[in-house]
Amino acid sequence: MVAVHSGVPTRSPSGSGQLQLGDAEVDRLFRALADATRRDILVQTCNGDLSVSALARRYPMSLTAVQKHVAVLESAGLVRRDRRGRESIVKTRPDTLATARAVLDALEVQWRDRLERFGEALAPEQQDADQPAADQQGAQP
Amino acid sequence: MVAVHSGVPTRSPSGSGQLQLGDAEVDRLFRALADATRRDILVQTCNGDLSVSALARRYPMSLTAVQKHVAVLESAGLVRRDRRGRESIVKTRPDTLATARAVLDALEVQWRDRLERFGEALAPEQQDADQPAADQQGAQP
DNA sequence: TTATTCTACAACCATATGGTTGCAGTTCAC
């Protein structure tokens, strides 16, 4: 379970592997990454020298569309915007990308762990009715 | 310059770029991962001993909803379904999860590469201490 | 055989997403 629904998506400082991201944060993170334009924006803005409109000139879409993409990345914590005069400078936050990798690592750890526990012995799958699950849904509306 | 977007991704083979995923595939991959239920399904089905309906009993939603989640995971290549009699057994494909990690790695490589080429002209970045990762929600209303 | 289980799929609904245009407010250049 990756979900503790903490307010702050803090990575574990020492590489123990357990991170404390809420489901909603992880959802936003992967959803932000699930768009080619946004992934490209991440690469383009690593220097932190591009404003939103300078960014927008690089893509065949309107400024507003790029603004929305940046907003999605920002709400996922993948970029930050700093106001510089009349323009807002977009800059990637590499630490959050590392967080995404850590989530994938955690996923792999989880099923590797599961494989070890249930591995070969594998009792008949009465796990189905036994565990009504629902611990991962958290605070769904 | 930088005629990105609009075509094949063709990441620059700088360094260790070695995967050949199209934008659409990567989109599907991350989108499939951007849902807590689907991430949990990935963990639940690592043993390959759960049918779709057995899986559905673990979540507070209809069988059809779980079917759709499995379909999303399958189209992303994250799970496989094997027909066993009247039931279809869902099993995760760890290699595709590793592919997702490789995509993130490639992203990091890309901007690290970019930083190397363009970097150092900017001021050193100590701004992470300036604004910690707490402001995930974007602009507060 | 019959009844149950499991899957597949269609139809529907509410909301989210990704795009557009238009307008208003700042900040800068001249």
Place this chain on the structure above:
DNA sequence: GTGAACTGCAACCATATGGTTGTAGAATAA
């Protein structure tokens, strides 16, 4: 000061998503 550039936001549209119910067919159990 005037105008241009940059941003922010609202309204709108088309489509995708995530959920529901209902129906139908195939495989298994009794």
